[in-house]
Amino acid sequence: MKNRSNEQLCALAQKGNTNARDLLLENNFGFIRKTANEIYFGMNLGESELSIDKDDLEQEGCIGLLDAIPRFDSSKGTKFLTYAAPSIRNAMTNLIRDAFSRYEQRMVDTKDGLAFQKIRLDEVVPGEERMLHIEAIADPIAKSPEQIYVEQEILRELYAGLDRIGRREQAYLLYRYGFTDDIEHTTIGAAIHFNLSESRAKKTEEQAMDNLWLELPWWF
Incomplete structure (x- = not known):
């Protein structure tokens, strides 16, 4: 089964084959990890107060991939990973938005409604x-x-x-x-x-x- 394509594994997973589902996750985890790294570093989550790490993003990405399995239609000629990629990314960004929404409720704005506290305002390009x-x-x-x-x-x-x-x-x-x-x-x-x-x-x-x-x- 390990030599089967993503599309073949997805077809088996749609029929309830849990081994095929697990192999889909294993075979595409490199893409999930790469996407998690891009989002994590692109949004500077390590310096934020949202308490989200790369493992959290990877876990959500796995959930996003699993959610794409029942909706995938191989007859349309699309590769499984191409189809699942937006679901993977959306699952990660939804986690961030949910955490940010909770954080917004705890935020206290300054007098003028701005709070540039993460960097000094004079830290512009010299x-x-x-x-x-x-x-x-x-x-x-x-x-x-x-x-x-x-x-x-x-x-x-x-x-x-x-x-x-x-x-x-x-x-x-x-x-x-x-x-x-x-x-x-x-x-x-x-x-x-x-x-x-x-x-x-x-x-x-x-x-x-x-x-x-x-x-x-x-x-x-």
């Missing part, structure tokens, strides 16, 4: 590091000199615009869109990082983007 980040996009093999120049100029203008908006908004956008770590974080990930409610994070982002657009030269 000039030297900023230049390295701008120059890092240069790839003489993949891009022409003209493309490199245009991308560098756009990045310089973005940083210049960020310098002209509020410090909190600047810190939020730098983190949310990966200016500092090259990872575009989700809204809920940014909310966790800055100790904000999800609704407050969305409002902060909307206001920050509005203010940034007004500072960009191509907006006029």
Whole structure:
């Protein structure tokens, strides 16, 4: 049975074969673990107060895979793992959302409704590091000199615009869109990082983007 494909194992599992179900979990656990790592580190859960570790995410991912088994239809030509992947990821993110909802109820907002307590607001990209980040996009093999120049100029203008908006908004956008770590974080990930409610994070982002657009030269 170990040599059977995911699709064959799923067909057996749909008929009640528990060994086939267990093999599906075993064969696809590497993908579940990889997804858990991406979410765990992408959302900085290790630095959050949600008390969620990678094992929790992996367990939810396994549940997500099992939930996909009865719904899978091999006649549509889709690979089982391709079909199950959204269910695996959704199970993990639902765990985070549930934990975050409980955490939101315990949060105490500051006077203006913001609570950027996880990082200092002056921890933005310094000039030297900023230049390295701008120059890092240069790839003489993949891009022409003209493309490199245009991308560098756009990045310089973005940083210049960020310098002209509020410090909190600047810190939020730098983190949310990966200016500092090259990872575009989700809204809920940014909310966790800055100790904000999800609704407050969305409002902060909307206001920050509005203010940034007004500072960009191509907006006029």
